[in-house]
Amino acid sequence: MTSAHSSTEAAARALSALRERLARATRTGVGEAGAALALAHVDPAAALAWLRAEEGSARALPAEVLTPVLALLVDRMVGGGDRPAQELGELFWQNPESAEPETIERFLRQIPADAWDAPPIAALLDRTLTRAPVHAGILRLAAERAALAGRDADAHRLLTRLGRSDSSQATIHHIYRIRRALAAPEWPSVRVALLSSYTVDALVPYVDLELRALGLRPEIQVAPFNSWTQEMLAEDSDLARFSPEIALLAVSIDDLLPALASATPLSELEAVGEEAVGRVLFAAERFAARFSAVLVVTSFHSAYRSPAGVLETRGRTRAHWLNDLNQKLGDGLAALPRAYLLDLPDLLARRPAGPSELPKLRYLAGMRLGEHVMAEVARACARYVAPLKGLTRKCVVLDLDQTLWGGTVGEDGLEGIRLGGTSPGIEYQDFQRYLQSLTGRGILLTINSKNNYDDAIEVIRSHPGMILRESDFSAIRINWQPKAENLAAIAAELGLGVDQMVFLDDHPNERELMRQAFPRVLVPDLPHDPALYRSVVEVLPELQTLVVTEEDRGRREQYQVIRERNVAREQSKSLESYLESLAIEVEIQAADDGQIPRLLQLFQRTNQFNLTTRRFELGELATFAQDPAYRLLALRARDRFGDHGLVAAALVRKERAAWRIDSFLMSCRVIGYGVETAFLSAVAAEARREVPALIGEFVPTKKNAPAKDFYPRHGFVRSEPEAGRSAGDGSAAVELWRLELEPRSVPWPVWITVLKPAGQA
Numbered sequence: 001m002t003s004a005h006s007s008t009e010a011a012a013r014a015l016s017a018l019r020e021r022l023a024r025a026t027r028t029g030v031g032e033a034g035a036a037l038a039l040a041h042v043d044p045a046a047a048l049a050w051l052r053a054e055e056g057s058a059r060a061l062p063a064e065v066l067t068p069v070l071a072l073l074v075d076r077m078v079g080g081g082d083r084p085a086q087e088l089g090e091l092f093w094q095n096p097e098s099a100e101p102e103t104i105e106r107f108l109r110q111i112p113a114d115a116w117d118a119p120p121i122a123a124l125l126d127r128t129l130t131r132a133p134v135h136a137g138i139l140r141l142a143a144e145r146a147a148l149a150g151r152d153a154d155a156h157r158l159l160t161r162l163g164r165s166d167s168s169q170a171t172i173h174h175i176y177r178i179r180r181a182l183a184a185p186e187w188p189s190v191r192v193a194l195l196s197s198y199t200v201d202a203l204v205p206y207v208d209l210e211l212r213a214l215g216l217r218p219e220i221q222v223a224p225f226n227s228w229t230q231e232m233l234a235e236d237s238d239l240a241r242f243s244p245e246i247a248l249l250a251v252s253i254d255d256l257l258p259a260l261a262s263a264t265p266l267s268e269l270e271a272v273g274e275e276a277v278g279r280v281l282f283a284a285e286r287f288a289a290r291f292s293a294v295l296v297v298t299s300f301h302s303a304y305r306s307p308a309g310v311l312e313t314r315g316r317t318r319a320h321w322l323n324d325l326n327q328k329l330g331d332g333l334a335a336l337p338r339a340y341l342l343d344l345p346d347l348l349a350r351r352p353a354g355p356s357e358l359p360k361l362r363y364l365a366g367m368r369l370g371e372h373v374m375a376e377v378a379r380a381c382a383r384y385v386a387p388l389k390g391l392t393r394k395c396v397v398l399d400l401d402q403t404l405w406g407g408t409v410g411e412d413g414l415e416g417i418r419l420g421g422t423s424p425g426i427e428y429q430d431f432q433r434y435l436q437s438l439t440g441r442g443i444l445l446t447i448n449s450k451n452n453y454d455d456a457i458e459v460i461r462s463h464p465g466m467i468l469r470e471s472d473f474s475a476i477r478i479n480w481q482p483k484a485e486n487l488a489a490i491a492a493e494l495g496l497g498v499d500q501m502v503f504l505d506d507h508p509n510e511r512e513l514m515r516q517a518f519p520r521v522l523v524p525d526l527p528h529d530p531a532l533y534r535s536v537v538e539v540l541p542e543l544q545t546l547v548v549t550e551e552d553r554g555r556r557e558q559y560q561v562i563r564e565r566n567v568a569r570e571q572s573k574s575l576e577s578y579l580e581s582l583a584i585e586v587e588i589q590a591a592d593d594g595q596i597p598r599l600l601q602l603f604q605r606t607n608q609f610n611l612t613t614r615r616f617e618l619g620e621l622a623t624f625a626q627d628p629a630y631r632l633l634a635l636r637a638r639d640r641f642g643d644h645g646l647v648a649a650a651l652v653r654k655e656r657a658a659w660r661i662d663s664f665l666m667s668c669r670v671i672g673y674g675v676e677t678a679f680l681s682a683v684a685a686e687a688r689r690e691v692p693a694l695i696g697e698f699v700p701t702k703k704n705a706p707a708k709d710f711y712p713r714h715g716f717v718r719s720e721p722e723a724g725r726s727a728g729d730g731s732a733a734v735e736l737w738r739l740e741l742e743p744r745s746v747p748w749p750v751w752i753t754v755l756k757p758a759g760q761a
Helices: 003-028 032-042 044-051 063-077 082-094 101-109 119-131 136-148 152-165 169-180 201-213 228-233 238-242 266-290 309-313 318-334 344-350 359-365 371-388 409-416 426-439 453-462 483-494 508-517 530-537 555-571 575-582 593-605 618-626 675-688
Strands: 189-196 217-222 246-250 294-298 339-342 395-398 444-450 473-479 501-504 584-590 630-639 642-654 659-666 693-698 722-726 733-740 752-756
Touching: 032 044, 032 063, 044 063, 044 082, 063 082, 063 101, 082 101, 082 119, 101 119, 101 136, 119 136, 136 152, 136 169, 152 169, 152 201, 169 201, 169 371, 189 201, 189 228, 189 238, 189 371, 201 217, 201 371, 217 238, 228 238, 228 266, 246 266, 246 371, 266 294, 266 318, 294 318, 294 371, 318 339, 339 371, 344 371, 395 426, 395 483, 409 453, 426 444, 426 530, 444 453, 444 483, 444 555, 453 473, 473 483, 473 555, 483 501, 483 508, 555 575, 555 642, 584 675, 593 618, 593 630, 593 642, 593 659, 618 630, 630 675, 642 675, 659 675, 675 693, 675 752
Parallel strands: 189 217, 189 246, 246 294, 294 339, 395 444, 395 501, 444 473, 584 752, 659 693
Antiparallel strands: 584 630, 630 642, 642 659, 693 733
16 A cells, blocks of 8 residues: 555545544534534535535534634635535524625635526625615725616616725725716716816725715716816816806815915915915906806815924914914905805714825825715715705704614603713713704604604603704604504694605614605615714705705794694685685795895705706796896795795796796695685786797696696696606606786786786896
């Protein structure tokens, strides 16, 4: 017998003994970890076969033993053929809690992409994604698999989740590259310009991610390096041709004042600092005069420490000087329409751990923002874009237990819940303070809680630690019904679509149920630590506003009055007597500058009673108001219960043969009172003084069914369709409706009193 043959027999006997040892270990529970790992090392195929045996060898091993064995098998076996890969996938599927997501990621990474759609592999990826929904590696695999399978919508959704999970520059750029190969979603577009004194090309993928997370399709233009002044001032610049909707101007004070790198005395910096502010403001003024876009300017921040060292702290410092410059910059921007100051030092203070910039790239590539800061700047940019594009949500729907207070009131009682001036408890108060501030912006608060009503309402009414009280909530649902049903009831009560709502709940299962029931409801993931609730919610782009109008400040009271009107309606003998009892008064006038911000909100947010759903920007509305070829009309309404505010708008194009109603829209809270008829009657009466006919345009959308019969109900006759006009999102062709104007073509509702006729200033 040869030496080689003897060695082979010895190895076989050793392997057989190892298998027997593993079998005994499994039966007795002694030494199983070592035996299983040893077999996986010596003969991975044998270990896999043993684990998959019908006697349930894998199930006989505890998770702390099986987990490292599975990790070892991945390292030893994958890449050796399709069969082992499929068998491993089945083993993972049968033991879902025993394989770490990292192990499954390594396993899937080593399998050819064309094998991912095999049932056990596809099922394994889906199950792991459910187990680990924020695991960056699994999300990346799921997104790549969706892209390869041609499921572009799923790929876009998963890529957004990946960017939320891992904001490193490598991952964000990877997401950007994959997306460019996918079919563009049918989302509204937004044009964004990036201008700066330093290199910001690397910011583009971050901005792209954040705006796609809002359901927008961004078109981003980056101005050439340090060309911001020329681009903003030149009539024929690329910026002018691009015509942005929003522009981000990032100018470094270090670039404007190279003297900051040296020991220049503060007395000399004062004068040059004023010049730097003036230069930025001059460009901003020219921009505001030429464009209707929103302009966001980052505040000044210096990367240089004072060369004076500790002596800098005596008396007035560079920090004081820089704060003064930012104050002057902010004051100057506040005097301009649509211009805002982005507090860059605040973003730097809030960023995750990491440098604000990389010195090497500062000198080699002219970069000023590190990857952590770029992520924060992009998120901040989204907070301006969301309200610009009408994406601000109108209502926050709140859970109670573990969301507005700590603990469970049904178990802990009024005295036992955590809510007060010390922790745990003060973090919930701070969260409530922020939520209360939203009502001043016109965002409604409501309650949706599984609880005993009497227990929960007692906390709201009488607990000394509560910041929010019953009067702060526009609707309350405290019961044991499914929360999706409650949310639908709240939406119906307030006359809002579910796509106007944000649902905040500490429980992940409730959040997932809401997402499945209403995908258009915004459901942010609240962190486990309630101390982070406020910081997560206060940066949501969908809760931001660019302007606060009189109507916003009084919106909570308006909805309280709606409840009073509903009670009166229930008590009335007939609809006619109810309408007469309201004593409705309307004021119709040509829109003035002070009403433009509120009109912007109506044009951007109104969906249900909106005949064309065309979205106009602030500057466009201001232009229409001044253009003699148009009539931009605004309607205010009030009744005996209170003031509705500015609730309707009409844009009429004055053509030679007939006036054309380009847009006609009204807040849903006054639907059914005849206000829309009064408004149309006023438009028709004014048009009849100049033309014989009035043409109304209607563009059907998924949401404006309440306005579908508006024109035929008022005597308009359908005309031939007209090519080339559509809704703002291009969703459908325009329907044309024509009304021959005669005296009282549209009769005025007798129960409504007009306070100011259309056309009067």
